[in-house]
Structures are given as C-alpha cells and as structure tokens.
Amino acid sequence: MNEFEAIRAFFDWPTTHTELGVGDDAALCAVPDGQLLAISSDMLVAGRHFFADVDPESLGHKALAVNLSDMAAMGATPRQFTLALALPTMDTDWLTRFAKGLRRTASTFQCDLVGGDTTAGPLNISITIMGEVAKGQALKRSGAKVGDDLYVTGALGAARLGLWYRTQRLRHALPQASAAAAIQAMDWPVPRVALGLALRGVASAAMDLSDGLAGDVRHMAKASQCHAEVHLSDVPVAPCVLQAQGINPALFATQGGDDYELLFAASPEQRDCIQTISTTLAIPITRIGTMRAAVAGADVSFVSPDGRDISDALQGFDHFASDPVQQASAP
Amino acid sequence: MNEFEAIRAFFDWPTTHTELGVGDDAALCAVPDGQLLAISSDMLVAGRHFFADVDPESLGHKALAVNLSDMAAMGATPRQFTLALALPTMDTDWLTRFAKGLRRTASTFQCDLVGGDTTAGPLNISITIMGEVAKGQALKRSGAKVGDDLYVTGALGAARLGLWYRTQRLRHALPQASAAAAIQAMDWPVPRVALGLALRGVASAAMDLSDGLAGDVRHMAKASQCHAEVHLSDVPVAPCVLQAQGINPALFATQGGDDYELLFAASPEQRDCIQTISTTLAIPITRIGTMRAAVAGADVSFVSPDGRDISDALQGFDHFASDPVQQASAP
16 A cells, blocks of 8 residues: 555545645635634654654554643634544554544544645654634733732643553552553543634633643743643642652642643633633633732742742643653653 | 743744633634634654654744645645644654744745643644635635636755655655755645635536545546546646656656645636736646547546647555555655
8 A cells, every 4th residue: 555545545545625635736625704823733752742652543542632622722724634644654544543543533523634644754644734713802821910810710730640550650650540541641632622713802821731730820921921820739630640759749740741632811890701611611611710910030939838839840831851751751 | 941931932932813812722713704614634644754863943834835826726724733743752842843844934925823731642734724715705715617627836855856856765866956946845835815715606626636646636526527538638737757867757747646746627717817827926827628528437638749638547546545656745
C-alpha cells in the first residue's frame, strides 16, 4: 500500500459541511459572513506526548481531542481539521485502529477531515483544526478584568496520575478503580466544546489546561495584565488523585498536564449564569480564585490553606525543561 | 529557553491581515464574503524530505514554499499559516536561521504566521497553510475536459538532480554550474503563486508537481476522468539535467519529485491567453500533451519520440515505496 492508497483507504471520509475535502492540492471550505475562522495546531510526538505502543484507537481520539479543546477554549464551533502523519512503517492494522478512534471523535464533534499529509518518519501526528466563532465573541486569554472570578471545569490531575502510574513513578499502590480512571483520563480526554460555546458572552477570558494549571494560569494573567490569585484548597482534584498515597493531591493536580479542562475568568455578576451552565451541561465548574491588579514580577499567587503563597514551588509543564522532575512528567 | 520563550523569540511576528495571531488557544482570521478558504498541510521529516544538516535558512524557506505551491495549484491567495515544529534540542542558532528563511518567504508572499506548536522530538516541520479563492474560481484537479491541452510551467528535474548529486548517485561528474543550479532548485524552490492566480478562469484543472510529473499527471487524469497523453519529447527539462551524463534527461525529469512547478489543463481556445500569461510573468509554459477520453485501466500515456507508449516504465515518487530505485530517490 502506498501513501495515496493509504489516504484513500483510511482517511477519505465523507464530509458534511465542506466544499472540497481530501484529494486535491487544498481543501475548500466556506466561512459564513459574520464569523471568524479560529485556527489551532497541535503536534503529538511518540515517546514525548504518548507511548509508542499506546492503543492506536485512543491515540486517534486524543490527537483530535486536544485540538478540539483549543476550539472549546476559544468558544469556537469546530468545523474542519487536517491531519499530517509520519509513520515508521505502513502498518495497516495500526492505521485501521488509529483511523477508527479519530473518525469516531470527528463524527461526534461534526468536524470534517479535509486534508493533510502522510509520510514515512518517526511517529508524529500533527493536526490543525479550524472552527467558527462570531465576530467579537471569541474567548481570548487576554480579556480578564480585575475583580473577575477564576474558574476551572471538571477536576484536575487525573491524566498526570495516569502518566505516573504507567511510568511506575508512584511509590504506593493505587486502588484498581483509581488506576483505571487515571488511565482513562490520560488516554481519552473529553474536550469541553459545548461548555466553551456556552461561555460566549459569559466568560471574559478562557483557555484550556494542557500544561497544568500552575503554568497555564500565569499565561492568562500575563495576557490579561492581571495578577491571578488562586486558592489551592479550592482547586478541584480528581477523585483518583485523592485516593493516591504519597503525593499532595492539590499540589499534584495543579502541576499536571493533559487535563484539557477549561480555565476561565468571569465577572462576579455571572455567578448564577455559570451555575446554570454547570447544571445544564452536568459539568462541575469550580471557583478557584480572583483576578487582582497586576503586581510587578508576579503573575500569580497560589495561596495555601494556611495563607502562604507557594507559587514559587509550582510550575507548568515545559517540553524542553531540563529539570528532571519536569522531564520525568513526560513519557 | 523554554518552548514559550522560543515561540516569542523566534515566531511571534507582527501579522498584517489577521485578527489574532500567535499566543492564544487559536488564531482568529476573517474570510471575506464570497471567498472560500483553501487549506493544505505538508509535513517535512528529517532524513526523508531533507537532510538533517541542511542549511536551516533554506529549510525554513522550503517548508513554507511547498505549502505556498499548494495554494498556487488551487489559484488561491495565501493568507495565513501555522507551524508545528518538533526539534531534537533547543538549538537557538539553528532556530534563528530557520526562522530567518521562513520569515523572509512569509513576508514575500504576505502570508501571516498565526500559530502552531513547538515540542521536543525528531526533527519534523508540519505547516498548514490557508488561502482565499473566490467561490467557483478554484483550480481543482478534477476539471480537465477531453480535448484540453496539458501544460507544465518552468522546467523539470533540477531538484531531483540536486538530490542525486548530493547523495553521489551520479556516475559522471556534473559541471559546477549545473551542480549549483540543481542544489539551488532542491533547496530553494519557487512557488508559482502569481501564475496560479493568473490561471483562474483560464485553466480547467491544475495541480503542483511535488511527486514527479509521471505520477502527478495520473492523479489529474484520474480526478478528471480523462486519459492524459503526454509527449515525452515536449516535456521541458531543466538545463542542468540536460548537462548531466549517464542519464536520460527526459525520463529523469518526469520522475523527479520536488519540482513545485504547475501542471494544468486548458481548452485550446486559451492558447493565446496562456502565451500572454507566460510572457507577462516571464515564466516558461510548455504544452506537453492532451487530455483524451478515459481508457479503462490506463490513466496516462507517455509517448516516446518514436511513438511508443513507455508509461509502464514511469512512476512518481511514493514515500512508502519499497522499490529500491524509489527509495534511493529520497534523502
């Protein structure tokens, strides 16, 4: 099977809202008047973002889910994506399963696969996603105001626990149900697309948590020229993380990557509305802090239950970090 | 330097026609009413599409140029691109030069870098490009009609000769000027963007030549449900290929990849118009054959000067091919 046959066999799916899909030099899509195009790219590298022997079906899902999460974070409706794929060998069994996971998630979120590239090379999955958001409605990182509440969706730390479990970094045994939940969170993240759409006109700023709350909240604070004050005891921690022994659950959860929950800011006037959204979508939304006036040299304070600022001990994930703790948190 | 600092240092350039560029969860772009969005992705892998020790400046250029070539092939105006980059190490000297080459070409073609991803991993460059083309004006592969002329721009085979020269596959010495021209063609391809725009309303079908004329013309014939008849003696061969000893220039040129010239079909009524475009843009355009009625089991005939059909001996480049000749034609 050559690359053209592979594309036809595995990735030439019917599109539902695209003028021209896979097979030409470029795809063609319409963007309705009054809408902006939202664009984001994520690259997943074997041995770095996933284990080379991971279930290909979950990998197909996750590669798209992390991009869908970026659409959610902008309040955009996902529309199309391209897939550039480097494969060590033309393994049709692997491709069948990868395509199955990818296609199901694409179908769930009505996101058309419109093109891409397939080549030989070290396993690498690069997806670019496109969505639509009405002009003036996008949820930027930069829109938070002093006095805004800070929220996160869902609960944090489960995917990081899955990674630690799989790499045998945990010093204590994990209950079986917790291990399963952690692995599930790591391999099958759920992008908060409906929630992102619901937050348009409600949130003043939003982003998704991919590198850990501790680092990501700094990005929002900096972009919004505010100082984020986060109460560590209010950070929602995934139940499986609470079950783990030998770690500090709240500290562990704020430093994990791969959560794909949303972090957002909103005026206190929106509290009732946010409660309604949480109830309607059955997604927990937790207020974790407040946007304060900018402070020179510090974008964020993480306040511990005893009132101390422990921000210096917390960092997000950096793919090039040389600190061994950070390195170890990548596969 | 971490990944966020690297993005700021090397890839956070001012945009000229983009609502929101690098730095948020997604970029935001407007697509004018009446225009379709054209989208294409290309992934370049070290050791496969380029040598790992290639001049990073030319690599930055080429990574974007091959995507610009896809816009040219659709008759689309390039507007934005995203860059996903996997790097073995955070080599700031390499990044400086890569970004320099990329930025100059982006600026030349007024194509805004709007986002992407930077991660550690085996060297891999994945670019997704977006452009605009008025509804109904895109140059698809599928539009060729029986009786249309077939054309190629420029001359073919130089980039392939550069590859053979660099990998020491040539059995005879190449004149120094020819070697320089071949390497130039391989490392610094010129996307035919202005020509693609000029062909809107003139060409019935178009595509760019990235995998070699022999294979690419099959794709157009198949998409257009025609049979392409190509006269081998009419195929324009790059002067440096004509200088090379020990190869058949025309056969060599039709099987080379990386030409990034345009292949297009047009009604014979357009001959004068095409001549004018060629003169105006100072780009040679050569008529190489004709679209015939579809023939079962054969998408293309390559007719040799003595009238024989030598199609079976010709193939385009396939990244997964196991034929050693094909494999050897990749770096």
